[in-house]
Amino acid sequence: MSGGNRWRESRAAARPARRTAGLLAVMAVSMFAATASAQHEATLEPAGNDVADTASLQRGAMYFVNYCLGCHSAQYVRYNRLAEDLQLTENLVVQNLMFTGEQPFDTMTNSMRPEDSVRWFGIAPPDLSLIARSRGTDYVYTFLRSFYEAPASPTGVDNVVLPNTAMPHVLWELQGINRAVFEADEAHDGEEVFRRFEQVSAGQLGTQQYDQVVRDIVNFLDYIGDPTQLAREALGVRVIAFLLVFLVIAWLLKREIWKDVT
Numbered sequence: 001m002s003g004g005n006r007w008r009e010s011r012a013a014a015r016p017a018r019r020t021a022g023l024l025a026v027m028a029v030s031m032f033a034a035t036a037s038a039q040h041e042a043t044l045e046p047a048g049n050d051v052a053d054t055a056s057l058q059r060g061a062m063y064f065v066n067y068c069l070g071c072h073s074a075q076y077v078r079y080n081r082l083a084e085d086l087q088l089t090e091n092l093v094v095q096n097l098m099f100t101g102e103q104p105f106d107t108m109t110n111s112m113r114p115e116d117s118v119r120w121f122g123i124a125p126p127d128l129s130l131i132a133r134s135r136g137t138d139y140v141y142t143f144l145r146s147f148y149e150a151p152a153s154p155t156g157v158d159n160v161v162l163p164n165t166a167m168p169h170v171l172w173e174l175q176g177i178n179r180a181v182f183e184a185d186e187a188h189d190g191e192e193v194f195r196r197f198e199q200v201s202a203g204q205l206g207t208q209q210y211d212q213v214v215r216d217i218v219n220f221l222d223y224i225g226d227p228t229q230l231a232r233e234a235l236g237v238r239v240i241a242f243l244l245v246f247l248v249i250a251w252l253l254k255r256e257i258w259k260d261v262t
Contacts, residue, residue: 042160042194047141049219052230057086060220063213065097067170068128071117074108076129077224082108085227121166132221140221144171144214148180149200160194175210176203 050056061082064074083093083104090104098104117124132140143161147169150158155168160180169175177200182192203210223229 042142042146044136044138044142044161045145047137047215047218047222049137049141049215049222051219051223053219054087056216056219057223058088059213060216060218060223061086061097063217064220065099067217069099069108069110071110071112071121071125072128073110074129074224075127077108077227078105079108080104081227085223128221128224130225132218133225137218137222141214141218144217145175145211147172147175148178148197171210171213172203174203174205174213177201 079093079098080090082088082097083090094104098106112125114124139161143159146160147157148160150156153164155166157169157172158180159165159167178197179200180197181195183195184190185193205213
């Protein structure tokens with residue numbers, strides 16, 4: 001993302017959905033409220049995210065603020081740290097990301113009252129600072145791509161990864177509506193297993209475009225779960241390089257000292 005104009009254009013495209021229910025609304029609620037049945041289990045697909053991709057992190061931050069922050073928080077992340085790591089000016093962060101904080105050093109919290117969230121969702125939506133670390137990036141990536149039409153559900157949708165989920169599919173306008181096809185599996189005593197999705201109605205984005213949106217969100221969640229991971233890995237490489245050089249020096253010194261010893 002090279003400048004403010006591109007940032008504002010991207011944000012303007014996502015803004016209409018900012019007031020929708022949070023992107024990951026009630027994900028943790030559903031983990032307690034629903035028990036996954038074995039016949040509906042889905043294979044997790046690799047997220048393929050890259051926290052070194054700054055442009056992806058920038059887009060992920062925008063999607064998170066517009067789709068998630070209305071219900072969830074990221075209380076361990078400060079806006080000014082976000083600006084530094086994502087190579088954004090504080091002015092851009094204030095104008096485009098700060099809808100809940102007063103100062104750049106504030107954390108990413110929301111204004112939803114706990115009693116309201118309990119009444120609407122049954123439990124307060126959890127903080128998402130560590131969701132990628134606790135559930136894994138592959139889980140979150142697959143989950144957000146696995147909603148399907150379920151008229152009997154209170155939300156009108158269900159999820160292959162987490163059956164009976166209480167979370168609505170807030171990205172349906174982008175992805176469209178899918179139908180899940182389950183077929184009897186003779187290897188499992190005729191139990192129904194998930195086979196494939198069939199599109200019921202198209203969304204605003206194609207499959208690859210939608211997958212990239214989800215990947216950007218997962219990338220951002222992966223980043224906020226451990227903002228120092230790139231610096232830590234870089235430091236680890238330098239430490240190993242130093243130890244290798246020191247090993248060579250120590251070996252040469254040892255050979256010089258013991259060369260006359262028979």
